[in-house]
Amino acid sequence: MGNHNGAVQSAPLLSYEEAVDWINGLIPFGIRPGLARIQALLERLGNPQRRLKFIHVAGTNGKGSTCAYLTKVLLQSGYDVGTFTSPYITKFTNRFQFNGEDISEETLLKLANRLHPLVQEIAETELGSPTMFEVSTALAILYYAVDSIPDVVVWETGLGGRMDVTNVVHPVISVITNIGMDHTDILGETVVEIASEKAGIIKPGVPVVSTVTQPEAIKVLKDTAERNRSTLYLAGEQFSYERTGGDEEGQTFHFSGPFRHLDIGISMQGEHQCANAACAIMSLEVLRHYMAFVIEDEHIQEGFHDTKWAGRLEQVSSSPRIIVDGAHNPEGAESLANSLPNIYKYQNLNLMMGMLANKHHETYLKHILPIVDTLILTEPDFRRKMDAKALGDIVEQIKEKHAKHTLQIIIEPDWKNALELLKSRTEAEDLGVVSGTLYLIADVRSNLLGLSDSEKGW
Numbered sequence: 331m332g333n334h335n336g337a338v339q340s341a342p343l344l345s346y347e348e349a350v351d352w353i354n355g356l357i358p359f360g361i362r363p364g365l366a367r368i369q370a371l372l373e374r375l376g377n378p379q380r381r382l383k384f385i386h387v388a389g390t391n392g393k394g395s396t397c398a399y400l401t402k403v404l405l406q407s408g409y410d411v412g413t414f415t416s417p418y419i420t421k422f423t424n425r426f427q428f429n430g431e432d433i434s435e436e437t438l439l440k441l442a443n444r445l446h447p448l449v450q451e452i453a454e455t456e457l458g459s460p461t462m463f464e465v466s467t468a469l470a471i472l473y474y475a476v477d478s479i480p481d482v483v484v485w486e487t488g489l490g491g492r493m494d495v496t497n498v499v500h501p502v503i504s505v506i507t508n509i510g511m512d513h514t515d516i517l518g519e520t521v522v523e524i525a526s527e528k529a530g531i532i533k534p535g536v537p538v539v540s541t542v543t544q545p546e547a548i549k550v551l552k553d554t555a556e557r558n559r560s561t562l563y564l565a566g567e568q569f570s571y572e573r574t575g576g577d578e579e580g581q582t583f584h585f586s587g588p589f590r591h592l593d594i595g596i597s598m599q600g601e602h603q604c605a606n607a608a609c610a611i612m613s614l615e616v617l618r619h620y621m622a623f624v625i626e627d628e629h630i631q632e633g634f635h636d637t638k639w640a641g642r643l644e645q646v647s648s649s650p651r652i653i654v655d656g657a658h659n660p661e662g663a664e665s666l667a668n669s670l671p672n673i674y675k676y677q678n679l680n681l682m683m684g685m686l687a688n689k690h691h692e693t694y695l696k697h698i699l700p701i702v703d704t705l706i707l708t709e710p711d712f713r714r715k716m717d718a719k720a721l722g723d724i725v726e727q728i729k730e731k732h733a734k735h736t737l738q739i740i741i742e743p744d745w746k747n748a749l750e751l752l753k754s755r756t757e758a759e760d761l762g763v764v765s766g767t768l769y770l771i772a773d774v775r776s777n778l779l780g781l782s783d784s785e786k787g788w
Contacts, residue, residue: 334532340417342446346435349442350422353469356449356462361488367460368498369640371468374448378475384499385613388487388528389507391661392541392606395598395639396507397484399610403633404428404482407625412474412483414496416463427471428478441472463488467495480556482617487531489525497531503613504531504560504619506540507606509547510661527549536559537620539612541565563612571608573601578673580635585611589619592627596634599643600669607634641771643669646778648780650756651676654775656768658685660693664764667697676761678703682752684770687716692724698765699725699733704755708748710770718743749774 343349365752372379385400387393394415413427423432445468453459460468467488474483485501487494510524525547532538532554540551540562548564555562565570569587575584580597583604585626596607614630617623638644640657643666653674657666670679681702685691699705707718722741729737742748749764756762764774775781 343374343439346439349439351466352442352446353462356465358461359461361463362458362461365495365498367457368464368467368495369456370452370455371445371460371464372471372498374451375444375468375472379471379499381475382471382499383482384479384485384501385482385503385505385617386485386487386496386499386531386699387505387507388494388503388531389505390510390524390528390659391665392507392602392609393486395603395606395637395642396505396610397486398637398639399607399634400428400484400613401427402637403610403614403630404623406633407623408628409482409623410478412470412478412480413486414467414470414474414483415486416466416488418704425466426473428480430472433473433529437473437477438469441469441477443473445469461495464495467498471499474751486530494530500533501536503530504533504536504538505609505613506531506538506542506551507592508543508607508661509542511673515722522546522550523780526554532558532560535560537561537563537616539563539609539616541609563616565608565612567606569608569612569615571604573597573604576673577778583608587612587615589615592630594631594634596637597638598639599673601672602665603642604719610634620673635730641768641775643673644775646775647753647762649755649758650760650762652752652756652762652764652778654764654771654778657698657765658666658767659692660697663694663697663765666763667701669762670763671701674698674761676759678757678760680704680706680756680762682706682708682748682762682764682774683721683766684708684710684718685716685721686710686712686714686767688714691716691721692728694726696728696732699729699737702737703734704738704740706751707709708741708745708770709743710767711745711773712767712769714747715767715769727784745770745773746777747779 385399397415401411404411426433427723449460474480487496506528509521521544529550538555538560571585574584582595584607585592614625618625641654643655645653655666657663679702707721709715709718718741752762
């Protein structure tokens with residue numbers, strides 16, 4: 331091999347676009363359980379994750395919002411904060427944030443080039459190629475441990491818990507927001523199985539904060555915490571929260587914890603956001619009480635009030651009034667169906683939705699159909715999309731029992747045409763809602779807000 335080849339190999343990726351294409355190109359390797367590949371990758375880098383403090387957040391819904399609250403309050407308190415999340419809603423760099431800003435394209439390219447030869451090396455062993463999510467996780471660890479060096483990293487799991495790639499770190503707190511029926515094709519079918527997966531992020535001696543509600547899931551958490559000699563802070567036992575009011579601007583709730591009581595105002599809508607916020611407060615209280623973090627009351631109030639989260643009950647157009655919400659599983663649908671009539675005044679509710687092909691959509695529809703007047707079924711611009719007509723067939727089967735007899739159903743596979751239909755049918759006194767997979771929400775949101783660089787995805 332001449333020198334020339336060596337040089338080419340050491341910097342194979344010449345631009346940000348090439349780096350993202352390379353990482354996304356690892357998708358065919360899929361989501362393969364096991365931590366062996368990520369461990370091999372990190373060992374070759376000298377285990378940089380050991381130098382960082384992580385708050386590890388798992389759960390079916392509410393992970394993103396909980397991470398957003400934690401990030402905002404810690405930033406408000408003067409800490410440097412890394413935030414690693416998935417899936418992103420506009421651009422690949424959104425996943426790797428430092429102090430609320432995306433990683434720069436230059437830094438991402440530099441780190442991808444550091445990983446590239448190691449990934450190829452591991453691909454040639456019996457472990458096989460690291461996956462897209464493994465490489466993204468290693469890139470995040472490098473970014474935080476070597477480049478930006480935050481005081482704390484808010485670290486969201488990808489799919490599960492126990493076998494999730496993000497579980498390669500040893501956190502200072504483990505957070506489990508809730509348990510629901512999501513990704514059951516990968517994580518198992520029952521609440522107990524899913525809870526056991528999520529409880530996999532509980533580590534020896536690391537405190538656990540959770541707002542899980544099902545008795546059988548609580549039992550799994552308690553048993554796992556006890557086995558690991560970890561202190562468990564559970565909503566309804568060690569701390570509690572009660573919603574005290576709300577309107578179109580936001581809501582308030584009262585938090586009672588082991589160390590003190592607080593009244594908090596949040597801008598995010600939906601009763602489930604009180605649970606997410608309470609989960610975040612309890613986690614901050616543990617940091618404050620046991621890890622010498624200085625977090626003042628005023629910073630807690632400001633941080634919670636200022637937290638916004640794209641695509642979660644977010645109004646993106648005022649005439650017509652259109653809300654986007656990434657509810658893509660039964661729990662999300664139930665919460666959406668409870669929240670809409672409570673928050674907004676409207677005559678007709680027009681819902682446009684599109685889904686991926688791998689989920690329990692029937693239960694989703696049973697929750698949401700009772701409040702819908704016009705249903706527009708469409709398809710996200712994504713390879714695993716669910717056929718709009720197939721979705722229509724499910725609606726036909728269940729509408730007798732679960733929908734208004736006046737329900738109008740429109741099937742329009744092209745999401746841009748579907749959005750035009752939604753706009754034209756939503757009168758001044760009506761409410762338009764776009765819901766379903768985040769792949770659809772990302773595109774609709776970019777379209778309505780005039781954003782150009784929606785790269786949506788994992």
